[in-house]
Every structure is written in structure tokens, then in C-alpha cells.
Amino acid sequence: xxxxxxxxxxxxxxxxxxxxxxxxxxxxxxxxxxxxxxxxxxxxxxxxxxxxxxxxxxxxxxxxxxxxxxxxxxxxxxxxxxxxxxxxxxxxxxxxxxxxxxxxxxxxxxxxxxxxxxxxxxxxxxxxxxxxxxxxxxxxxxxxxxxxxxxxxxxxxxxxxxxxxxxxxxxxxxxxxxxxxxxxxxxxxxxxxxxxxxxxxxxxxxxxxxxxxxxxxxxxxxxxxxxxxxxxxxxxxxxxxxxxxxxxxxxxxxxxxxxxxxxxxxxxxxxxxxxxxxxxxxxxxxxxxxxxxxxxxxxxxxxxxxxxxxxxxxxxxxxxxxxxxxxxxxxxxxxxxxxxxxxxxxxxxxxxxxxxxxxxxxxxxxxxxxxxxxxxxx
Amino acid sequence: xxxxxxxxxxxxxxxxxxxxxxxxxxxxxxxxxxxxxxxxxxxxxxxxxxxxxxxxxxxxxxxxxxxxxxxxxxxxxxxxxxxxxxxxxxxxxxxxxxxxxxxxxxxxxxxxxxxxxxxxxxxxxxxxxxxxxxxxxxxxxxxxxxxxxxxxxxxxxxxxxxxxxxxxxxxxxxxxxxxxxxxxxxxxxxxxxxxxxxxxxxxxxxxxxxxxxxxxxxxxxxxxxxxxxxxxxxxxxxxxxxxxxxxxxxxxxxxxxxxxxxxxxxxxxxxxxxxxxxxxxxxxxxxxxxxxxxxxxxxxxxxxxxxxxxxxxxxxxxxxx
Numbered sequence: 001x002x003x004x005x006x007x008x009x010x011x012x013x014x015x016x017x018x019x020x021x022x023x024x025x026x027x028x029x030x031x032x033x034x035x036x037x038x039x040x041x042x043x044x045x046x047x048x049x050x051x052x053x054x055x056x057x058x059x060x061x062x063x064x065x066x067x068x069x070x071x072x073x074x075x076x077x078x079x080x081x082x083x084x085x086x087x088x089x090x091x092x093x094x095x096x097x098x099x100x101x102x103x104x105x106x107x108x109x110x111x112x113x114x115x116x117x118x119x120x121x122x123x124x125x126x127x128x129x130x131x132x133x134x135x136x137x138x139x140x141x142x143x144x145x146x147x148x149x150x151x152x153x154x155x156x157x158x159x160x161x162x163x164x165x166x167x168x169x170x171x172x173x174x175x176x177x178x179x180x181x182x183x184x185x186x187x188x189x190x191x192x193x194x195x196x197x198x199x200x201x202x203x204x205x206x207x208x209x210x211x212x213x214x215x216x217x218x219x220x221x222x223x224x225x226x227x228x229x230x231x232x233x234x235x236x237x238x239x240x241x242x243x244x245x246x247x248x249x250x251x252x253x254x255x256x257x258x259x260x261x262x263x264x265x266x267x268x269x270x271x272x273x274x275x276x277x278x279x280x281x282x283x284x285x286x287x288x289x290x291x292x293x294x295x296x297x298x299x300x301x302x303x304x305x306x307x308x309x310x311x312x313x314x315x316x317x318x319x320x321x322x323x324x325x326x327x328x329x330x331x332x333x334x335x336x337x338x339x340x341x342x343x344x345x346x347x348x349x350x351x352x353x354x355x356x357x358x359x360x361x362x363x364x365x366x367x368x369x370x371x372x373x374x375x376x377x378x
Numbered sequence: 379x380x381x382x383x384x385x386x387x388x389x390x391x392x393x394x395x396x397x398x399x400x401x402x403x404x405x406x407x408x409x410x411x412x413x414x415x416x417x418x419x420x421x422x423x424x425x426x427x428x429x430x431x432x433x434x435x436x437x438x439x440x441x442x443x444x445x446x447x448x449x450x451x452x453x454x455x456x457x458x459x460x461x462x463x464x465x466x467x468x469x470x471x472x473x474x475x476x477x478x479x480x481x482x483x484x485x486x487x488x489x490x491x492x493x494x495x496x497x498x499x500x501x502x503x504x505x506x507x508x509x510x511x512x513x514x515x516x517x518x519x520x521x522x523x524x525x526x527x528x529x530x531x532x533x534x535x536x537x538x539x540x541x542x543x544x545x546x547x548x549x550x551x552x553x554x555x556x557x558x559x560x561x562x563x564x565x566x567x568x569x570x571x572x573x574x575x576x577x578x579x580x581x582x583x584x585x586x587x588x589x590x591x592x593x594x595x596x597x598x599x600x601x602x603x604x605x606x607x608x609x610x611x612x613x614x615x616x617x618x619x620x621x622x623x624x625x626x627x628x629x630x631x632x633x634x635x636x637x638x639x640x641x642x643x644x645x646x647x648x649x650x651x652x653x654x655x656x657x658x659x660x661x662x663x664x665x666x667x668x669x670x671x672x673x674x675x676x677x678x679x680x681x682x683x684x685x686x687x688x689x690x691x692x693x694x695x696x697x698x699x
Binding site: 103132138167202 | 595596597598600601602603604605606607608609616619620623693694695696
């Protein structure tokens with residue numbers, strides 16, 4: 001490409017982005033909208049959340065990054081789903097899309113829908129169409145999020161109590177100050193760090209594990225239906241990791257919530273998740289129950305992931321690693337995104353991106369290799 | 379905390395001592411002393427008379443001797459007598475302080491009140507037209523020379539529209555009393571304050587904007603949003619308290635400038651303030667005044683940094699002394 005052409009292309013991108021930004025800003029300014037715009041129906045009332053062909057794009061200066069491109073899955077009530085994949089495969093972006101916390105106007109939900117089942121209100125809403133004011137009522141209340149870095153997720157200049165009670169007071173406007181404090185202490189007790197004067201401590205006076213417990217307490221304080229945990233244990237050391245995971249599992253059952261657990265740690269998933277979604281370059285390559293994924297992995301990428309996991313009692317000189325890197329998210333190829341790193345390619349892989357095919361009722365994979373298996377079974 | 383302050387005060391005295399040596403040496407090393415300046419060009423003055431005058435003013439001693447005698451007096455609270463005004467230095471400073479302080483204080487308050495909200499708005503709408511406009515005005519304010527900007531304003535508001543006086547502090551021979559006098563002062567100070575604010579706002583505004591941008595991308599701001607807080611509270615409470623930390627240090631550093639005055643602005647508008655007097659004293663070689671004034675600024679600078687350090691601990695719980 002000559003320099004002139006390149007300049008022309010960048011100009012076009014800028015123009016296109018400006019249009020997208022304008023639309024976005026226009027939508028953001030609407031604080032309220034009529035209910036008919038965002039109330040929908042769940043496909044299955046047993047689900048707490050349904051992702052339907054979700055597309056989240058980032059309109060950057062060098063082109064559109066399709067961080068999440070057509071992702072569909074659902075989370076059942078009271079179940080834990082693990083979302084796995086390498087860095088940059090769109091796990092976190094999926095979760096931020098649910099929370100409506102994408103860095104706008106660059107990052108936007110470009111298509112599809114996220115249907116959320118408001119069990120208490122007996123209705124379902126499409127989060128992608130929700131106006132700001134309605135979103136604020138759901139965030140932290142019905143859907144809450146636990147972030148990756150406990151060291152930086154708490155505001156350094158406010159006390160733990162301030163930050164905990166703020167959340168409770170916000171979603172329970174009728175609660176008295178005394179009750180709010182009692183509730184804050186109760187959540188701290190739930191996460192096992194209730195101590196005298198705890199509410200008056202600043203985040204820097206706590207260790208990483210304790211801070212993560214505070215973050216979890218904050219997330220649980222309003223009894224959410226869905227907890228999104230974005231790599232909740234990555235920044236913690238191994239002993240604390242196990243404690244935090246146990247805690248999450250225990251609390252989930254206590255308040256009967258669903259968990260969307262985002263991680264790249266297969267061990268964590270194996271321990272926690274009922275269902276697993278494997279993502280690669282913004283798409284789902286395989287999904288199924290924990291048993292399907294761990295004992296019958298079907299996609300070459302999942303198989304690679306399993307192989308690169310260290311096993312106890314097994315001696316290897318070198319841990320397996322999948323060759324190559326995640327493809328450039330701008331200008332993704334037409335064919336399967338994993339093709340260049342795949343060791344099991346067939347001729348058909350040169351063709352269009354493979355559709356998701358069902359191997360069993362729960363197990364789905366998008367790979368040409370498995371087409372024959374399905375046909376054989378039929 | 380108390381121990382920290384005591385330590386800081388002790389260190390401050392050492393710094394003051396060193397600063398005074400430096401200031402005195404520089405002031406005395408300037409070519410052409412006070413005597414040469416006042417008697418220059420007068421044919422009736424003989425070198426002997428000059429010599430006698432130097433002895434009288436204490437300018438015959440060397441830098442070291444002169445400094446020692448200045449320091450002795452200063453330690454007894456006597457900053458000497460200004461050569462030019464023939465009054466104690468402290469009195470001279472006192473009598474010229476009011477206009478400078480008024481000008482700088484009002485401007486500083488206005489700067490803070492304007493720079494912080496504008497900086498926050500610019501950061502919130504980064505890369506938008508609003509952002510570009512605010513930043514452009516800020517940069518224009520920094521880059522416009524005050525004498526040029528002052529001239530433009532005077533051409534427009536004083537000569538063109540005739541609504542504001544062109545210079546000075548009061549209308550001569552008007553003899554206003556009470557409230558009328560206050561209004562008269564206010565009118566005379568409007569233009570200098572505008573020039574001062576526009577010139578000074580840029581730095582603080584850009585500082586606020588950069589800090590806000592940094593804080594807005596912080597994880598705890600995302601956490602605040604994830605709690606469901608409305609944007610107004612996310613910015614006004616969680617983000618603002620954190621941007622305040624660096625701003626406090628900057629505002630503490632602005633305290634000495636309250637008294638040092640804007641030499642140029644005061645000069646343009648012929649305001650009888652400390653800045654102008656200080657400039658005169660440099661021209662004349664009025665050593666006692668120069669020393670007194672500079673030491674006063676040095677003390678204020680040290681107090682300013684101490685205050686900002688203490689405030690730093692107040693706004694940021696992680697800082698403990």
C-alpha cells in the first residue's frame with residue numbers, strides 16, 4: 001500500500017469512527033427511555049442471562065477491533081459458568097458489555113442483545129438497549145462485578161466502610177443509617193473479615209487477599225442475581241486463591257446467585273464451573289458442561305489449552321505451548337481464526353469460518369474436524 | 379505528625395540562612411550601587427562625598443562583612459531602613475502589600491474556581507469540541523504576553539467602550555468615600571485581574587485536566603460505576619477526591635505568588651504594589667528593601683510548601699508522617 005493510499009484509508013476510518021461516536025453520544029445523552037424499548041422476553045425463563053449474537057467493537061484510529069464478534073450463550077439460575085481463553089480473546093470485554101462499562105465512545109456494543117432476567121420484577125430487559133438511569137439500578141444491585149486487581153479496585157481515599165455502605169445505601173434508599181452499617185458488617189462477616197474498627201480502615205491498610213474479600217463483600221452486599229468475577233484470583237497468591245474460590249462458591253449458594261467466572265486458569269474453572277465457554281479471538285470455539293470440556297475436548301484450541309496445563313504427578317521437561325499468537329484483531333481472516341496455529345488442519349479449513357455444531361445436547365464446537373462425528377452419529 | 383512539622387521547621391531555618399547568603403551576595407554583586415545610581419550625572423558630587431555616602435549606607439564594607447552586619451540586625455528583627463523610602467523595610471512592605479495581595483488573592487480564587495471545573499469538563503469530554511476549545515483557551519492564556527493582552531483589553535474596554543479606567547488604583551481628585559470608593563477600586567482592579575487570571579489559569583487547568591484523565595481511567599472509578607453510582611457522583615466524589623491530591627500541592631506552591639505580585643501586570647496598570655516596588659529597588663540597588671522583600675518571599679515559599687505537605691496528608695490517607 002502506498003503512503004497516499006494509507007493516508008486515504010486512515011481518513012476513511014476516522015470519518016467512519018466519528019459517525020459511530022456521534023451515534024453513541026446521542027444515545028448516552030438519553031437518560032430515560034420508554035419501557036417498550038428495552039423490555040424483552042427470555043428464551044428460557046430458567047436462565048438468568050442470555051447472550052444472543054453479542055457484538056462488541058472498538059472503533060480505533062487504525063480500524064475496527066471486533067473484540068467480541070457474535071457470541072451466544074446463556075447462564076442458568078444458580079449455576080456457575082466459566083469463560084476461558086487467552087489474553088485478548090474477548091472475555092473481559094464480554095463482561096464489561098454486561099455491566100455497560102465499556103470505555104465509550106471507542107468501545108460500543110455494535111449488535112446482538114444481552115437479555116437479563118429480573119427475577120424480582122418478573123420481567124426481562126435487554127441490557128444493550130437499557131437507558132442510563134435504568135442501568136444504574138441494576139449495576140451493583142442485581143448484577144455485580146468482582147474485578148481482577150484488588151490492589152487498585154478500591155478507592156484509596158475512602159474507608160472500607162464508606163465504600164461498602166455507599167453501595168448499600170444507593171440501592172436501598174429507605175434503609176436507615178444504622179441498618180446500613182449493620183448490613184455492611186454482616187457482609188464483612190460473610191466474607192470472613194469482620195473485626196472491630198474494620199469499617200474505618202483504608203484500603204492501603206489491608207493485604208491483597210483482604211482487599212479482595214472487601215471487593216467480594218461489596219459485590220454481595222445487595223444480594224445480586226448474577227456475579228461477574230473477572231479473574232478474581234489472578235492477582236493473589238495460591239493459598240489465598242483457594243480460599244477466595246471456596247468463599248465464592250459458598251456464598252453463591254447462600255444467596256442463590258449465578259456466577260460468570262472469567263479466567264485463563266483451567267484449574268479454577270475445573271474447580272468451580274458447571275458450564276464452560278471457550279473463547280478465541282472474540283468468538284466461542286467450544287462450549288459445554290465442565291465434563292464435556294475437560295474429558296472430551298473437541299476443538300483443537302481447547303485440546304491445546306488442556307495440554308498446556310501442568311499436571312500433578314506427571315513429569316514433563318517442557319510444558320506444551322500452542323505455537324503462534326492470537327491473530328491481529330483488525331482485519332481478521334475469512335477462515336477459521338485458529339487455522340494458522342492449528343496442528344490438525346484439514347482442507348476444508350481454508351473455507352469460511354466454521355459454524356457452531358452440536359456434538360451433544362450441551363456440547364457445541366465450531367470446527368470442521370468434528371463435522372464427521374456428528375454425521376456419523378446421525 | 380508533630381515531629382515531622384518540627385523537623386521541617388528546623389530544616390526551613392537552615393534553608394532560609396543559605397538563601398539569605400545567596401540573595402545578599404547576588405544583590406551586592408549587581409554592578410552600580412545605590413550611591414552611584416542617585417548621584418550619577420550630578421556634577422556637584424565629588425568622589426569623597428560618594429565615599430562618605432557609602433559609609434553612611436554601609437556600602438563600603440565587603441560582601442561578607444556587609445552580610446554579617448545585615449544578619450545580626452535581621453536576627454534582632456531589624457530588617458534595616460530602605461535607602462529609597464528612608465523608612466523601615468517592614469513598614470514599606472506593609473504599606474504596599476494591600477493592592478498586591480488583593481489582586482493576587484482575588485485572581486487566585488477565581489483561577490481555582492474556574493480551572494477546576496473547566497479542567498474536569500475537558501477531561502470528561504476528552505477529544506470533543508468542548509475539550510479542544512477549553513485547552514486552546516488555556517494555551518492561549520499561557521502564551522499571550524501579559525503586556526500585549528493588557529494592551530488589547532485596554533484598547534477595547536477602556537478606550538473603545540470606555541467602561542473601565544485605563545490604569546491606576548483610584549480616580550484622581552474624585553475623593554470617593556465609603557461604598558463609592560470600593561466600587562472605584564473594583565473598577566480599577568477589573569482589568570488587572572482579568573489579565574492575571576487569563577495568564578495564570580492555563581497551567582492549573584491543564585494540570586487538573588491531565589490528573590482527571592488519569593484518575594478517570596483508574597480501576598476504582600470503574601468500581602464506582604459498577605456499584606451503580608450515577609456519573610455525577612462517580613466524578614464528583616470518587617474521581618474528584620483523587621484529583622485533589624496533586625492539586626493541593628500545586629495550590630500550596632501558589633501562596634508566595636500572592637505577595638510577590640505580578641511585576642509586569644502591576645507595571646502596566648501602574649498599581650502601587652510590592653511587585654513594582656521590588657522592581658524599582660532592583661534598578662536602584664536598594665539593598666535593605668531588596669533583602670527584606672526577598673526574605674519575606676522565601677519565608678512564604680517555605681510556609682507554602684509546608685502547608686501543601688500537611689494538606690497532602692489530609693487529603694491522602696496513605697500519606698503519614
